[in-house]
Amino acid sequence: MKILVTVKEVAEVYDDFEISGLEVAESSLNYTLNEWDNYAIEEAVSFAESNDDVEVVVVSIGPQRCEETIRMALAKGADRAIRVWDDRLTEQSLVSPNVKATILAAVAREEDPDIVLTGVQASDDGFGATGVALAEELGYEWAAVVNALDIGSDSSVASVHRELEGGIEEFVDIELPAVFTIQTGINEPRYASMRGIRRAQGQPLNVKDLTDLGLSESDLDSSIHLLSMNEPESESEVRFLEGTPEETATELSGVLQELGVKE
Amino acid sequence: MSVLAVAEHRNGEIRDVSFELITAGRELAEDRGEPLHVVVIGNPVDHFASELNLDGVDTVHTFDRNEEFNHNVYLQVIVQLVDAIDPSTILLPHTSNSLDFAPALAVRLNRPIVTDVVSIKTEDGLIVTREMYGSKVETTIGIRSDRSVITIRPSEWDPTIAPGKAAVEAVNVSIDEDAIRSTVTGFGEVAAGDVDITEADVLVSVGRGIDSEENLSLVFDLADALDATVAASRPIIDNDWLPANHQVGQSGKVVSPQVYIAIGISGAVQHVAGMKDSDTIVAINSDPNAPIFDIADYGIVDDLFDVVPEVIEQFDL
Numbered sequence: 001m002k003i004l005v006t007v008k009e010v011a012e013v014y015d016d017f018e019i020s021g022l023e024v025a026e027s028s029l030n031y032t033l034n035e036w037d038n039y040a041i042e043e044a045v046s047f048a049e050s051n052d053d054v055e056v057v058v059v060s061i062g063p064q065r066c067e068e069t070i071r072m073a074l075a076k077g078a079d080r081a082i083r084v085w086d087d088r089l090t091e092q093s094l095v096s097p098n099v100k101a102t103i104l105a106a107v108a109r110e111e112d113p114d115i116v117l118t119g120v121q122a123s124d125d126g127f128g129a130t131g132v133a134l135a136e137e138l139g140y141e142w143a144a145v146v147n148a149l150d151i152g153s154d155s156s157v158a159s160v161h162r163e164l165e166g167g168i169e170e171f172v173d174i175e176l177p178a179v180f181t182i183q184t185g186i187n188e189p190r191y192a193s194m195r196g197i198r199r200a201q202g203q204p205l206n207v208k209d210l211t212d213l214g215l216s217e218s219d220l221d222s223s224i225h226l227l228s229m230n231e232p233e234s235e236s237e238v239r240f241l242e243g244t245p246e247e248t249a250t251e252l253s254g255v256l257q258e259l260g261v262k263e
Numbered sequence: 264m265s266v267l268a269v270a271e272h273r274n275g276e277i278r279d280v281s282f283e284l285i286t287a288g289r290e291l292a293e294d295r296g297e298p299l300h301v302v303v304i305g306n307p308v309d310h311f312a313s314e315l316n317l318d319g320v321d322t323v324h325t326f327d328r329n330e331e332f333n334h335n336v337y338l339q340v341i342v343q344l345v346d347a348i349d350p351s352t353i354l355l356p357h358t359s360n361s362l363d364f365a366p367a368l369a370v371r372l373n374r375p376i377v378t379d380v381v382s383i384k385t386e387d388g389l390i391v392t393r394e395m396y397g398s399k400v401e402t403t404i405g406i407r408s409d410r411s412v413i414t415i416r417p418s419e420w421d422p423t424i425a426p427g428k429a430a431v432e433a434v435n436v437s438i439d440e441d442a443i444r445s446t447v448t449g450f451g452e453v454a455a456g457d458v459d460i461t462e463a464d465v466l467v468s469v470g471r472g473i474d475s476e477e478n479l480s481l482v483f484d485l486a487d488a489l490d491a492t493v494a495a496s497r498p499i500i501d502n503d504w505l506p507a508n509h510q511v512g513q514s515g516k517v518v519s520p521q522v523y524i525a526i527g528i529s530g531a532v533q534h535v536a537g538m539k540d541s542d543t544i545v546a547i548n549s550d551p552n553a554p555i556f557d558i559a560d561y562g563i564v565d566d567l568f569d570v571v572p573e574v575i576e577q578f579d580l
């Protein structure tokens with residue numbers, strides 16, 4: 001069995017940040033593995049550990065910078081990694097879920113996995129769309145917001161729990177091959193071991209561009225474009241308590257007492 | 264052309280987001296001079312249709328299917344309906360079910376999708392607003408296509424309640440049962456447990472800023488000092504530091520205590536969905552730009568490890 005895990009290196013903005021044009025200034029960004037994808041990696045790797053003949057391949061669309069993040073997935077136990085990048089992607093103000101699904105589908109067609117795991121959402125752009133778009137692109141079945149995954153012994157059906165709102169979950173049987181978008185909390189992601197990290201440093205990373213994947217520039221055509229980026233105007237009526245911790249704590253205690261806390 | 268809104272229901276009732284969706288749909292339809300169509304799939308479909316017969320809706324399309332939600336069925340019905348009425352914009356709520364369905368619909372119809380949208384304007388094409396980086400940045404996106412799929416963020420539009428004069432039409436489509444490759448086998452609840460955070464008057468709610476399980480004792484000490492109950496944001500539950508029935512938010516509990524004290528919680532939309540109706544919200548966070556301050560009544564921008572012990576001391580005196 002083969003499991004393909006899509007991973008994204010996401011950007012987090014620092015507490016103080018600057019926007020320049022259509023981007024957050026590079027100096028205000030910190031890059032890390034998307035939280036949801038970390039759970040997807042764990043789901044794949046732990047399944048591979050407890051079953052025979054399971055290969056885990058990770059794929060990421062991203063510039064060279066993200067190789068460190070991809071190696072983190074290798075260090076945690078993935079077998080191989082593919083990075084897709086093309087300079088033509090740099091020119092896009094925004095890589096839409098449709099375009100990402102097209103690219104990831106091209107990789108998936110080459111790899112022919114039984115199962116694809118993605119995160120529910122990327123913490124930076126938060127589209128929550130790429131996994132299910134990818135499934136439809138591939139003609140795979142799918143389930144979104146999966147917080148329990150049980151892959152049947154005959155590899156033809158998986159039983160999953162889908163998290164709905166308000167603490168309700170739905171139990172669904174899904175025919176394989178399928179894409180599952182993984183929700184946080186489904187497992188306990190491991191930390192990479194020192195040995196894993198060392199091994200990952202030496203592992204080759206398969207880098208592909210659009211041409212390698214049989215895609216052309218028109219596959220990047222997107223009808224959605226970023227027009228502006230700004231800090232949201234706050235309509236907040238918050239009253240900030242100022243001063244040293246002792247001062248703010250004293251003031252807060254007064255406020256709480258007025259509100260009738262601990263009478 | 265038209266605007267098509269896809270209504271959502273659960274347990275035999277239309278969900279509130281669907282009424283908000285109708286408001287968004289009506290505004291967009293008016294802007295564009297197009298009729299507003301609504302589609303509802305499920306059962307009891309006549310009950311759904313009458314609940315959705317609201318101000319601004321021209322036609323409610325119904326498909327009677329004795330099933331809660333199945334994306335294969337939804338896809339087939341809506342694709343065929345879209346063939347018939349050619350909507351410019353297809354609107355859905357940004358919910359767990361639409362996460363499971365809207366992107367596939369967009370791909371199948373070869374349309375762009377933009378999700379979790381908080382405003383929609385009609386200019387040359389559509390211009391939508393959405394947030395990034397955990398609500399710290401706002402973006403506008405232009406959609407240069409006559410046809411699109413948009414999911415809207417819950418609680419951003421007011422619900423429509425005024426009754427309407429819509430025509431109700433059963434969608435006449437055939438379902439290819441062989442294309443249904445997923446089966447719902449049941450429903451469950453994520454967690455029951457010892458405390459009911461929805462009953463508490465005062466909640467001390469802790470987020471990822473607490474950093475480690477050991478540090479939770481600080482929050483319990485504060486709760487003790489205030490006679491309050493401890494709640495948490497999702498990462499605390501994901502890490503198994505607290506049982507799931509302590510989770511506040513979209514996928515946890517909706518609470519509205521007299522006082523909600525958010526400690527080291529950024530205020531992600533899915534968290535805010537569960538606590539924004541609290542009477543008074545206090546936030547302690549070291550990041551002055553944390554979105555939690557947008558809905559807080561009182562804020563302290565500081566390190567929680569410096570402030571919280573001082574508050575405990577004040578009350579323990």
Ligand SMILES: Cc1cc2nc3c(=O)[nH]c(=O)nc-3n(C[C@H](O)[C@H](O)[C@H](O)COP(=O)(O)OP(=O)(O)OC[C@H]3O[C@@H](n4cnc5c(N)ncnc54)[C@H](O)[C@@H]3O)c2cc1C
Pocket residue numbers: 120121145397469470471472473495496497498510511512513514515516526527528529530531532533534537547548549550553565566567568
């Ligand atoms: C489908 C779906 C459903 C979800 N449902 C829920 C839900 O029900 N409930 C929920 O909470 N989330 C939910 N989430 C997750 C949500 O998107 C956020 O990831 C989560 O709410 C973040 O939790 P947080 O604020 O504790 O952590 P973070 O966003 O990491 O914020 C931590 C905050 O702590 C502050 N901080 C750090 N150190 C300190 C310090 N020393 N002193 C003071 N402040 C400090 C930081 O400035 C930051 O603002 C859901 C997500 C999805 C996709």
Ligand SMILES: Nc1ncnc2c1ncn2[C@@H]1O[C@H](COP(=O)(O)O)[C@@H](O)[C@H]1O
Pocket residue numbers: 006007008009034036037059060061062097100117118119120121122123125126127128129130131
């Ligand atoms: N650039 C990317 N490379 C690889 N996978 C991605 C990329 N962007 C998104 N994904 C996957 O799709 C999921 C949802 O992302 P999004 O639709 O952008 O919120 C992520 O959790 C990833 O697993």
